[in-house]
Amino acid sequence: MNNKEYKLxxxxxxxxxxxxxxxxxxxxxxxxxxxxxxxxxAHNVYIISNKDDITVEDxxxxxxxxxxxxxxxxxVAEVSRNNDLESVTRSLKRKKMGRKGVGKLAALSVSENxxxxxxxxxxxxxxxxxxxxxxxxxxxxxxxxxITFDKxxxxxxxxxxxxPQYKLYSTLKAIKRNLLKIFPLVNENFQIHLIRGxxxxxxxxxxxxxxxxxxxxxxxxxxxxxxxxxxxxxxENKKDELRKNYPVHSIPISMKDRFNEEHSYNVEIKGWIGxxxxxxxxxxxxxxxxxxxxxxxxxxxxxxxxxLPLVGQNKLPEVYVVGQLHIDIFELTxxxxxxxxxxxxxxxxxxxxxxxxxxxxxxxxxxxxKMRDIFVDLNKKEREERxxxxxxxxxxDFRHSVDKFRKNASKNAASRxxxxxxxxxxxxxxxxxxxxxEINLNSPDMGIKSIIDSRKKKILIxxxxxxxxxxxxxxxxxxxxxxPPEDIIYTNCDxxxxxxxxxxxxxxxxxxxxxxxxxxxxxxxxxxxxFVTSCHTKESWGALTEVGAAWIxxxxxxxxxxxxxxxxHPLDDEQQWHCSCRESDGTLYMSKLSQDIFCQKIEYIxxxxxxxxxxxNDNKNYLGTLVKII
Numbered sequence: 001m002n003n004k005e006y007k008l009x010x011x012x013x014x015x016x017x018x019x020x021x022x023x024x025x026x027x028x029x030x031x032x033x034x035x036x037x038x039x040x041x042a043h044n045v046y047i048i049s050n051k052d053d054i055t056v057e058d059x060x061x062x063x064x065x066x067x068x069x070x071x072x073x074x075x076v077a078e079v080s081r082n083n084d085l086e087s088v089t090r091s092l093k094r095k096k097m098g099r100k101g102v103g104k105l106a107a108l109s110v111s112e113n114x115x116x117x118x119x120x121x122x123x124x125x126x127x128x129x130x131x132x133x134x135x136x137x138x139x140x141x142x143x144x145x146x147i148t149f150d151k152x153x154x155x156x157x158x159x160x161x162x163x164p165q166y167k168l169y170s171t172l173k174a175i176k177r178n179l180l181k182i183f184p185l186v187n188e189n190f191q192i193h194l195i196r197g198x199x200x201x202x203x204x205x206x207x208x209x210x211x212x213x214x215x216x217x218x219x220x221x222x223x224x225x226x227x228x229x230x231x232x233x234x235x236e237n238k239k240d241e242l243r244k245n246y247p248v249h250s251i252p253i254s255m256k257d258r259f260n261e262e263h264s265y266n267v268e269i270k271g272w273i274g275x276x277x278x279x280x281x282x283x284x285x286x287x288x289x290x291x292x293x294x295x296x297x298x299x300x301x302x303x304x305x306x307x308l309p310l311v312g313q314n315k316l317p318e319v320y321v322v323g324q325l326h327i328d329i330f331e332l333t334x335x336x337x338x339x340x341x342x343x344x345x346x347x348x349x350x351x352x353x354x355x356x357x358x359x360x361x362x363x364x365x366x367x368x369x370k371m372r373d374i375f376v377d378l379n380k381k382e383r384e385e386r387x388x389x390x391x392x393x394x395x396x397d398f399r400h401s402v403d404k405f406r407k408n409a410s411k412n413a414a415s416r417x418x419x420x421x422x423x424x425x426x427x428x429x430x431x432x433x434x435x436x437x438e439i440n441l442n443s444p445d446m447g448i449k450s451i452i453d454s455r456k457k458k459i460l461i462x463x464x465x466x467x468x469x470x471x472x473x474x475x476x477x478x479x480x481x482x483x484p485p486e487d488i489i490y491t492n493c494d495x496x497x498x499x500x501x502x503x504x505x506x507x508x509x510x511x512x513x514x515x516x517x518x519x520x521x522x523x524x525x526x527x528x529x530x531f532v533t534s535c536h537t538k539e540s541w542g543a544l545t546e547v548g549a550a551w552i553x554x555x556x557x558x559x560x561x562x563x564x565x566x567x568x569h570p571l572d573d574e575q576q577w578h579c580s581c582r583e584s585d586g587t588l589y590m591s592k593l594s595q596d597i598f599c600q601k602i603e604y605i606x607x608x609x610x611x612x613x614x615x616x617n618d619n620k621n622y623l624g625t626l627v628k629i630i
Contacts (some may be wrong), residue, residue, distance in 0.1 A: 043062050117149065185301075217244075218367060220268035292322055
């Protein structure tokens with residue numbers, strides 16, 4: 001049938017005005033064409049990148065000229081969904097994504113001339129959609145012999161964008177990542193095939209790719225709980241804190257329908273939100289869209305790529321946030337169309353849109369960021385435990401190396417000496433013992449010693465819990481003077497990094513830790529102890545044990561005391577100690593002299609251990625912000 005007429009039901013000037021500027025990104029254009037294929041009940045969409053064109057071909061229903069499908073297609077900007085039946089596809093299994101038929105113009109943003117080729121039950125039709133058409137609105141037909149397809153046979157449509165003004169990325173993986181972000185509705189029943197020459201990439205599994213990269217996950221509604229099976233975490237015993245399932249969130253609103261009648265509605269929010277495990281390496285492939293985003297969808301079609309700038313506070317943790325929320329009421333047939341003319345966002349004053357932004361801003365985003373904080377703390381704890389396990393291994397390796405060296409060196413040297421100087425074999429054991437004693441007294445650095453020492457804690461704050469306020473001040477002053485928190489042992493510290501790790505490596509507690517690395521250790525580095533003492537010290541068995549251990553191992557220490565207690569031997573009670581006082585309500589205070597002594601001792605410790613200290617005035621001023629000075 002070659003006498004077909006293809007008349008576009010639109011003012012031709014609209015094509016010239018909107019064609020180049022309707023869409024600003026090739027992937028939004030592809031998403032519109034993919035959505036058209038979805039509405040046509042396609043199971044496969046083929047995006048074929050050739051030298052002189054970009055073709056989007058699908059195996060959907062195709063369009064029949066005789067049945068009026070073509071005429072309907074060429075009626076641009078007519079409402080295509082007036083009732084519930086018109087809101088679903090021909091198969092009755094999918095909600096329609098399209099609403100006003102503007103998406104077909106998307107291809108004109110890429111090319112001045114677009115070939116539309118379609119086949120329905122063997123009936124072929126084709127025409128050239130152009131930015132420049134005749135005054136009679138008639139489009140140039142394509143002869144049946146020229147209506148050919150690359151991948152389909154009996155039903156489907158191909159949109160061929162000739163001499164495209166936009167280019168696709170050179171790698172199919174980058175194209176895939178872009179499309180997944182804006183069109184995640186892919187599965188076994190709807191697949192996207194990317195083709196360039198002999199290279200093929202199939203997009204068929206969004207969930208597994210995205211969810212497996214997350215550290216935390218919140219799902220909203222039963223439709224999305226299946227994502228749980230793709231969520232993995234190294235912290236299985238904490239999974240309930242890192243993965244949560246919320247019900248569909250419903251927000252009641254009142255607004256006018258398309259006929260200006262007021263009704264009550266519920267804005268129901270489904271979907272998911274999460275945070276990435278890491279952002280490292282995510283920019284290996286350059287893409288048009290950021291990796292952190294919260295997208296809005298309606299009827300499975302993306303309406304706005306990223307509301308994160310509108311609901312966030314531009315804080316660093318937000319770079320890890322990713323989510324896709326589905327609000328089908330945005331496309332409810334009886335309500336006004338709230339999409340912007342470029343189909344890349346929503347009208348900001350629509351009450352449905354405002355309700356969603358308010359919920360995400362006040363509840364959903366803060367919730368996922370709190371869960372991210374839990375993950376960060378668990379990760380930090382795991383790193384500390386891993387470091388401690390490695391430290392124990394280094395200590396064992398070092399001990400084995402030293403023992404082996406002592407044994408072999410003394411034995412081999414004794415053997416060579418007896419042979420060299422003709423000494424009787426009966427005296428070899430005595431020579432070996434002499435050499436062994438000297439080696440023990442002058443054990444060399446075995447190389448691994450520096451590794452052990454570099455990973456050891458360097459400062460112990462010994463205290464009792466009732467004196468935590470003074471210990472916290474000491475801890476804060478050390479950090480202010482550039483002492484890393486990971487170099488400090490402080491069992492009651494609010495920051496976990498300075499506490500002994502829990503779990504398998506931490507069951508031995510602080511006393512076994514100190515014994516392993518500062519008493520039994522073969523390395524020479526000793527820990528520096530800061531004693532926070534008060535009348536509570538004598539009541540604490542732990543504190544007394546630490547005092548005894550410091551004396552036995554001859555560890556250098558400083559004393560920060562609270563008045564009405566006098567430190568005694570085996571503490572170095574002959575040195576000048578710092579002294580704080582308590583008011584009747586328990587509040588700490590100190591004199592200006594004590595303030596200066598406090599700073600002096602902190603600075604001495606920093607000098608002793610090689611940290612870059614602050615000057616005296618800065619230290620006194622900072623200490624004045626931590627405690628009352630009289």
